[in-house]
Each structure stands twice: as structure tokens, then as C-alpha cells.
Amino acid sequence: MKADVDDDRCRGHGICCTLCPEVFELTGDGYTVVREAEIPAEFEQAVRAAAAQCPERAITLG
Template sequence: MRVIVDLEKCCGAGQCCLLAPRVFDQQDDGMVILLDPSPPAELHAAVREAACVCPGAAIAVEG
């Protein structure tokens, strides 16, 4: 799995951080920080859910 974040689309809702805190974090202004662009298999479901619920559609998942 490869995770891609589009910072221009990020609205700072923080759902990704709640669902996959080992993969996503937030800057002081709320924008997403991608901690692990190639997370281990046990995190794939959480990352896919984070991408689905992202209100700005800022998270893309490949693989």
C-alpha cells in the first residue's frame, strides 16, 4: 500500500488522525502530516477508512 496526501485538499478535520494515528498526524494549523506512506498490512483497513471519510478527499491509497 502507498498513501498519498494532497495538502491543498486537506481541510484539517482530523478524522485520519483518529482512525490511523500511526500513519497520520496534524500540524498546529490542523493540516495533515503523513507519518508513514507505506504502512504495514495491519493498518491498511484503518488507512482505507480514513481515506473514505476524509471530507476533503485529500487521501489517496494505491495498492
């Protein structure tokens, strides 16, 4: 699984970082980036939850 954060949609709420800090982190500018190119299997459920709870729908999964 892969995850991507749309820079134009992300508003830095940080919900994804709270739900899965192993995969998501906030930059110095306060926006989310994905730490891993390929999401480890043990974090897939948390990444799906983060994508579902993103208020801006900025996270896409593939």
C-alpha cells in the first residue's frame, strides 16, 4: 500500500499524525508528509483510518 498527501488540500490538522505517527509527520510549515514510500503492513489499518478521518480528504491510498 502507498499513501499520498495532496499539498493543495492539506491544512495541517494533524489527525493523521496522531493516528499513525509512524507513517505521517508534520513539516516545519505545519503540513503533513508521508515518511514511507511503501506502507508496512502493520500500519495499513491506521493509515486507512487516517485517510478516512482527514477533514480535507487530502490523503489518497493506492
